[in-house]
Amino acid sequence: MNPLRTAFRVAALACLSTPVAFSQSASAAVTVVHCPSLFDSAAGKMLGPTTVVISGAKFDKVVPGTESEAGATVVDLTGVTCLPGLIDDHVHLDNQFGENSYAEAAHVNFANLVLRSTLYARRTLMAGFTTVRNVGDTDYDTVALRQEVAAGTVIGPRIFTAGPAISTTGGHADHSNGLSLELQGDPGPLQSIFNGPDEARKVVRLHYKEGADLIKAMPSGGVMDLGTNGSGPQMTEDEIRAIVETAHDYGMKVAVHAHGAEAIRRSVIAGVDSVEHGTFMDDQDIQLMKEHGTFYCPTVYTGQYVAEQARNGAYPATVAAKALAIGPQIMKTVTRAYTGGVKFAYGTDAGVYPHGQNWEDFIYLVKAGLPPAYTLQMATINAARLLGHEDMLGTVAAGKYADLVAVPGNPLDDITVMSKVSFVMKAGVIYKRDGQEVVTQ
Ligand SMILES: [Zn+2]
Structure with a gap:
C-alpha cells in the first residue's frame, strides 16, 4: 500500500481515538498558577497554598507552597479558593x-x-x-x-x-x-x-x-x-x-x-x-x-x-x-x-x-x-x-485537562461564593480573570 496513504489512515485513526469534545492544543506554553487554597475534590477537603503548573492543555505538576518555574507565565491569585473546573x-x-x-x-x-x-x-x-x-x-x-x-x-x-x-x-x-x-x-x-x-x-x-x-x-x-x-x-x-x-x-x-x-x-x-x-x-x-x-x-x-x-x-x-x-x-x-x-x-x-x-x-x-x-x-x-472521563477531568492532578476556576472566599464556609466565579481556565487557556472576561479570539 502507498506509505503516504497508510500514514494518513493511522493519523486519522489516532484522531478518532480521542473523544471529539476534547480539543487538541498545539501550544506547549507553561503557566504557573499560585492558589492561596485549593479544593481537593478527590479527598473532599481544602488544601493550603498550592502551585499548579500547566503545560499546554494539561496540568503538569501540583505542589504544595509557592514554587516558581523558569520561563513560565505566572498567575498570582489572591483572596480566592481554587477549584477544579x-x-x-x-x-x-x-x-x-x-x-x-x-x-x-x-x-x-x-x-x-x-x-x-x-x-x-x-x-x-x-x-x-x-x-x-x-x-x-x-x-x-x-x-x-x-x-x-x-x-x-x-x-x-x-x-x-x-x-x-x-x-x-x-x-x-x-x-x-x-x-x-x-x-x-x-x-x-x-x-x-x-x-x-x-x-x-x-x-x-x-x-x-x-x-x-x-x-x-x-x-x-x-x-x-x-x-x-x-x-x-x-x-x-x-x-x-x-x-x-x-x-x-x-x-x-x-x-x-x-x-x-x-x-x-x-x-x-x-x-x-x-x-x-x-x-x-x-x-x-x-x-x-x-x-x-x-x-x-x-x-x-x-x-x-x-x-x-x-x-x-x-x-x-x-x-x-x-x-x-x-x-x-x-x-x-x-x-x-x-x-x-x-x-x-x-x-x-x-x-x-x-x-x-x-x-x-x-x-x-x-x-x-x-x-x-x-x-x-x-x-x-x-x-x-x-x-466516564474521570481520567481526564474532575480533579486538579498531573496529566488531566487544565480546567481551573477560582471564587472569592471559602465555599466550605459560605457556599454563596460559588455565584461569584472570578477566574476561569479551560484546557490551559484563561477565559476570565479578576472577574473580567478575557478576549481570547
Ligand atoms: Zn432537562
Whole structure:
C-alpha cells in the first residue's frame, strides 16, 4: 500500500481515538498558577497554598507552597479558593425558557436557536462550568456546537451531548404534543420517537451515527411539555433495557428523565447510568439506586424555579399545574436520597432557568442538608465519573485537562461564593480573570 496513504489512515485513526469534545492544543506554553487554597475534590477537603503548573492543555505538576518555574507565565491569585473546573451534567444549551417560549415554537427558526446557543455556551463557561453534559437538544445542533467549541471557533464549555432526547409517542420529548391535529403528524425514529424495543434500538443507533456521546431517554412524563401526565411511566422495562443494552454496546451511557417512582424503578433495574430529577423516588427506588450504583442528578433549583414561574403566570395552564405539583418536591427527595446513600452528580437543567446561573443548585443542595464539600465533589469528581472521563477531568492532578476556576472566599464556609466565579481556565487557556472576561479570539 502507498506509505503516504497508510500514514494518513493511522493519523486519522489516532484522531478518532480521542473523544471529539476534547480539543487538541498545539501550544506547549507553561503557566504557573499560585492558589492561596485549593479544593481537593478527590479527598473532599481544602488544601493550603498550592502551585499548579500547566503545560499546554494539561496540568503538569501540583505542589504544595509557592514554587516558581523558569520561563513560565505566572498567575498570582489572591483572596480566592481554587477549584477544579466545574461540571454540570444536565444542561440544554440550545434552549432557554422565557415568557414567549411556547408561542415562539411556531415562528422561530432552528438557526436562531443555534445562534442563541453560542451565547448560552459562553455564559456557562464564564460561570466556571468548563464541562457540560447536554441532555436533549433540538436536532443534533449541540453536536455541531461541541465541534465548534473544540475547534476554538465558539467560546464555551467542553460539551458531551445526547443529541435530541428520545421518547415514545405522546411522551415527554414528543414535540408534537399539544399541536393541532393538522400539525401533529406521526413522528418516528428519525424524530427520536419510538415504540417497542426494535425501534428503541434503531433510535439509539441513529444517535450514534449522528455523533451523540450518550443517550437521554424520557421514561416518565415531564413538566415542560404540553402533555397532561407529568410523572407516570411512558416506556416499558423492555424498551428501556433495549436502549441501555444498545447504548452500552456503542460505548454510550444512558441518562433518564424520570419523576415517578415506577419509571425510576424500571430504569434502574434496566441498568441506566443516571436518573435525572427523580422527584417521586420512593424507598425501594433509593435502595435499588444504591445497589446498582446509579447516579442521581437532582436538578433541585429548577424544581423551585418552575414552581415560582408557574405562580407568576409564565406557563400555559397544563404546564403550570405540573410545575406546582412536581417542582417543590425535589428538595425533600434530595435529603432522603442523600441519607439513603444514593450517589449524586451535579446536574441543574440549565435552560429551564437562565443559563449562567448553574451555581444555584449549590445553594439549594446545601439548604437540603448536603455538606458543602459534597456538593463541590458532585460538580467535579462525581460529575466526571458519570461522564466516564474521570481520567481526564474532575480533579486538579498531573496529566488531566487544565480546567481551573477560582471564587472569592471559602465555599466550605459560605457556599454563596460559588455565584461569584472570578477566574476561569479551560484546557490551559484563561477565559476570565479578576472577574473580567478575557478576549481570547
Ligand atoms: Zn432537562
